[in-house]
Amino acid sequence: MKLAIMGGTFNPVHIGHLVCAEEAVSQYGLDRVLFMPTGLPPHKEIQNGAGPEDRYRMCVLAIGGNPRFEVSRYEIDKQQVSYTVNTVRHFRRQMPEAELYFITGADAVLEILEWKDPQDLLMMATLIAATRPGYPLDKISGSLSRFLTENRVKIMEIPGIGVSSTMIRRRVSERMSIRYLVPEGIRQYINKEGLYRQE
Secondary structure, X not given: OEEEEEEEOOOOOOHXXXXXXXXXXXXHOOOEEEEEEOOEOOOOOOOOOOOHHHHHHHHHHHHOOOOOEEEOOHHHHHOOEOOHHHHHHHHHHHOOOOEEEEEEEHHHXXXXXXXXXXXXXXXXXXXXXXXXXXXXXXXXXXXXXXXXXXXXXEEEEOOOOOOOHHHHHHHHHOOOOOEOOEOHHHHHHHHHHOOOOOO
C-alpha cells in the first residue's frame, strides 16, 4: 500500500490541490491520497469564518468520484495544534506496512527544517515537493541535498495552475466569479454558507 497524506488548511480546497494529488497518484503509483484538513495549524491563523467542519465538508465534496482520494478527520477531531510529524507517526502506527508519503508545496519544503522533528518526519515518510514549471529548484536542492540524495525528498512538477486559496477568498469577498477555479460543489457550498464574504 502506497499512502500519501496531503495536509493543508484547504481554506478552501481548489482545483490546484486536486491536480497536485492526481499528479502524485500518476507519477508515484499511489494507492490512496488522504486529504488532511488542518485543525489548528502551528504557523498560521485560519482566516475568515471557514471553520474546521466547513473545510472538511468542502474536501469531501471536492474528491467525490475519485476512488483513490479520501478525507481524514484526524487533525480536526484532535482539537490540538497539528504538527505534521505527529500525524505521520499516527498513520505509521496504524499502518506499519504502508509506504508513506507526504505531499506539500515546494515553498513549504524550503521551511521543512524549521518544522517540528523534521529528521523524524523524513525518516517515516517520503516527502513529495510539488512545484510549478519554472520554479527555481536549486533552492530546494541546496537546503535538502542530503535528503534528495537519499531519495527521501522527491520533486514533482505539476501543471502550472495559478490558483490559490487566498485568491479564491479574495474573489469571493469582492463578489467575483470563482467558477472553474474550484469544483462546482465547492462554489455552491461557499455561496450557500456565505463563506469568505468579508475577507
